[in-house]
Amino acid sequence: MPAATRLGMVPDLGRWSAALSTILLLGAAPAPETPPHHPAKSGIDYASDDVRRMQADDFANPGMLWVAQGGKRWQEPAGNSGKSCAACHGDAAKAMKGVAARYPGVDAATSELLNLEGRINRCRKDQQAAEPLAYESEDLLALTAYVAHQSRGQPLQVSVDAAARPYFARGREIYYRRQGQMNLACTHCHEQNVGRKLLADTISEGHGNAYPIYRLEWQSAGSLHRRLRACYFGVRAEMPAAGSAELLDLELYLAWRARGLPVETPGVRR
Amino acid sequence: MAEAIVSVPATARRGEIIELKALVRHPMETGFRYTQRGERVPRNIVTQFVCSYDGAEILRATLHPAITANPLLVFNAVATVSGEIEFRWTGDNGFSVSEIATIVVN
Amino acid sequence: MAFMMGSRKRAVAGGVMLLSAAACATVSDNLVPYQISGDEIRAPLAALAGDAARGRDVLMGRDGNCLLCHAVPETGARFMGNLGPPLSGVGARLSAGQLRLRIVDPGRLNAESIMPSYYRMEGLARVAGVWQGKPVLTAQQIEDTVAYLQTLR
Numbered sequence: 001m002p003a004a005t006r007l008g009m010v011p012d013l014g015r016w017s018a019a020l021s022t023i024l025l026l027g028a029a030p031a032p033e034t035p036p037h038h039p040a041k042s043g044i045d046y047a048s049d050d051v052r053r054m055q056a057d058d059f060a061n062p063g064m065l066w067v068a069q070g071g072k073r074w075q076e077p078a079g080n081s082g083k084s085c086a087a088c089h090g091d092a093a094k095a096m097k098g099v100a101a102r103y104p105g106v107d108a109a110t111s112e113l114l115n116l117e118g119r120i121n122r123c124r125k126d127q128q129a130a131e132p133l134a135y136e137s138e139d140l141l142a143l144t145a146y147v148a149h150q151s152r153g154q155p156l157q158v159s160v161d162a163a164a165r166p167y168f169a170r171g172r173e174i175y176y177r178r179q180g181q182m183n184l185a186c187t188h189c190h191e192q193n194v195g196r197k198l199l200a201d202t203i204s205e206g207h208g209n210a211y212p213i214y215r216l217e218w219q220s221a222g223s224l225h226r227r228l229r230a231c232y233f234g235v236r237a238e239m240p241a242a243g244s245a246e247l248l249d250l251e252l253y254l255a256w257r258a259r260g261l262p263v264e265t266p267g268v269r270r
Numbered sequence: 271m272a273e274a275i276v277s278v279p280a281t282a283r284r285g286e287i288i289e290l291k292a293l294v295r296h297p298m299e300t301g302f303r304y305t306q307r308g309e310r311v312p313r314n315i316v317t318q319f320v321c322s323y324d325g326a327e328i329l330r331a332t333l334h335p336a337i338t339a340n341p342l343l344v345f346n347a348v349a350t351v352s353g354e355i356e357f358r359w360t361g362d363n364g365f366s367v368s369e370i371a372t373i374v375v376n
Numbered sequence: 377m378a379f380m381m382g383s384r385k386r387a388v389a390g391g392v393m394l395l396s397a398a399a400c401a402t403v404s405d406n407l408v409p410y411q412i413s414g415d416e417i418r419a420p421l422a423a424l425a426g427d428a429a430r431g432r433d434v435l436m437g438r439d440g441n442c443l444l445c446h447a448v449p450e451t452g453a454r455f456m457g458n459l460g461p462p463l464s465g466v467g468a469r470l471s472a473g474q475l476r477l478r479i480v481d482p483g484r485l486n487a488e489s490i491m492p493s494y495y496r497m498e499g500l501a502r503v504a505g506v507w508q509g510k511p512v513l514t515a516q517q518i519e520d521t522v523a524y525l526q527t528l529r
Contacts, residue, residue, distance in 0.1 A: 059277055062340040065295045068275055181492070181507040183483075183500055188490040193459050199444045200455035219297065219339035236507045 036191060040261050043204040043269060046195070051216070055268035063145060063214035063266025066138075066221040070146025073139055079130025085143075088127060096150035100263050104252045106163040113167045113248050116144050117223065135242040141221050145212045148265035155262055156209055158255040171253025174246060180237030186250075201270070207258035208251060210267020217270060224251055276357050278371035282349035290321065292357045293342045294367060300335040316361035319343060324353035333361075349375045407495060408515055415485055416473030420522075421495070421515035431524030434517045442521075445491070450528055460491060467526040475522045479513070494518060 044052055054060045074085045074092055089095040104115040107122065114122060120143050121132040133140035160168045175186045189198070190206030197203070211224040218226075225242035228250060232239040240246040277291040294316065301313025313335065321329040328347055347355075352375045358368040408422040420426065434440040436451055443451065445459040466475070477484060480495040494512040513521070 059275070059291045059293060059344070060342055062293065062295075062342070064275060065293065065340065177501070179500075179502040181500060181503045181512060183492050184490060189459075192490070196459050197455075197457045198459060199457050203459075233504075236504050237502045238504050 035257050037194060037205045040207055040258050041205055042209055042261050042264065043207055044210065044264060044267060046202045046204040047269060051268055051270055055264065061214065061266060061268055063212070063221050063268060066142045066145040066212065066214075067149045067266055069138070069142035070144070073143050074146055079124060079128040081127065081129045083128050085123070092146065092150050096147050098151050098154045100148035100151040100265065101154040101156050102158060104248060104255060105159055106167070111163065113164070113252060115248055115251055116147060117243065118248070120144060120147070136223055136226055141212050141223060144223070145221060145266050148212070148263060151263040152265060153262045156255055156259050158252065158259060160252070160256050164252065167249045167252050168256065171249035171251070174250045175253055180232065180235035182235040184235045186231070205257070206254065207261055208254045209258045209261040210264035210269070212265065213267040213269050215269050221266065273367040274357065274359070274369045276369045276371050278355050278373050281374045281376065284349060284375050286349045287346050288349050288373070289344065289346055290355065291342065291344045292319070292321070292369070293340065294359050295340055296359070296361070296365070298335070298337065298339040298341070302335065314362045316341065316359050316365060318360050320358045321345070322356045322358075323347060324351050349373065351375055406509065407497065407511060410480065412477060412484065413473070415477060416471060417476040417480060418473040420519050421476070421480075424516050424519045426519035426521070426523030428520070428523040428527050431520035431522070434513065434521050435524055439513060439517060440521060448528070463525065463528055466528050468529040472522050472526055475525050476518065479518050479521060
């Protein structure tokens with residue numbers, strides 16, 4: 001995105017916002033600006049040494065339990081079609097490599113924005129004639145973790161072309177919107193106060209490149225939407241449902257902010 | 271859920287010290303927590319882990335509340351013969367999971 | 377920034393908007409009215425007396441949660457945030473009235489502030505159901521917190 005890089009030479013947030021308003025008013029679709037933290041730094045770089053070691057060792061990383069589970073689900077026939085994921089896609093290590101780095105993305109057939117969870121459920125409906133898996137269910141987390149894991153190390157490179165632009169613009173709007181009784185926007189912590197302490201936690205840039213993650217607080221794997229809902233809860237705002245359009249739009253915007261960061265799935269966080 | 275993942279070297283020399291790893295999926299509810307309505311959340315933990323090598327028990331661990339959810343156990347053994355290494359976890363509510371890995375010793 | 381504009385609307389007595397905040401009365405449902413003079417709310421909310429010991433509890437506990445962002449070494453707490461300035465000696469730097477306004481509605485003094493307003497209900501968006509129609513802290517809790525902060529000298 002060379003144009004984005006040029007625009008990004010202006011670090012001043014106020015002018016950046018002014019440029020944003022102009023874009024929204026004109027409804028035009030020039031390349032987006034570069035956020036202040038660029039290149040991006042992964043959340044793992046803000047984690048403690050023990051959490052880093054836990055993520056780095058596939059055996060100490062409990063998220064691998066979900067990856068292993070997803071590997072089993074990948075091979076199992078599902079729905080009326082009796083087809084497994086593998087029946088169409090074959091070896092996930094080859095077929096799925098790099099896929100997660102491009103999600104969320106706009107589905108060409110329907111113009112809908114789909115994240116990896118949405119793509120898996122779309123595949124179940126269209127290809128397997130199977131019921132969708134509930135958001136945050138063990139099976140959907142496992143399949144998502146397994147598919148995303150095949151892209152571990154690949155740089156995020158989500159598309160924000162014309163088809164994705166309306167979703168992207170809404171996601172950006174959400175990022176800068178104050179909300180809840182605490183009256184805070186994402187930007188206040190994850191852009192303006194990165195590296196500072198919120199009680200004992202170091203505030204990160206808030207990237208989603210390691211999801212689904214194993215979070216020690218949850219004692220479980222969880223989706224990005226679950227984590228985003230926790231932030232909404234924290235600022236005492238109404239929480240959109242996991243898988244809702246609002247969180248998808250935000251996920252796309254976050255993925256764009258995180259571009260270039262390697263997929264870490266399954267990440268480990270406190 | 272993949273109930274467990276284990277790691278055993280595929281091959282080893284006789285007499286070699288090998289590292290065994292065993293990770294199991296379990297919520298490990300302590301039994302000390304209460305719901306918002308004041309009801310105690312029943313304990314649900316893994317109580318015992320046993321590792322057998324070629325039919326002989328080589329490690330037994332008794333687990334208690336407050337160890338960890340999804341416990342990982344890492345320990346060593348001496349490679350003696352080719353055969354199966356079995357890992358078995360048992361716990362509350364009839365929890366029972368086992369995984370078997372094979373090792374070739376030469 | 378655009379997202380802050382809505383929060384600047386105020387009900388102002390006499391229909392005069394005094395942006396430099398010389399003096400104005402703010403009224404909102406379920407909140408006791410208060411007078412802003414300069415950068416202070418001089419009179420205690422609802423004429424309540426504050427209790428410093430209770431104020432320490434508010435500051436350290438879940439209601440105020442002040443340590444999330446502010447260091448107050450006097451509390452002896454193990455973990456303290458640093459998003460906001462440390463509050464050591466704040467009782468010597470600021471008057472009770474200044475402290476009161478900074479808790480009640482810090483956005484009055486700095487629209488860009490990340491500090492929530494602890495005694496304000498209007499101008500907020502998408503507040504979760506359980507928190508709707510109530511300020512973060514009660515008038516009594518604010519007076520108690522002001523009393524505690526005044527002891528930090």
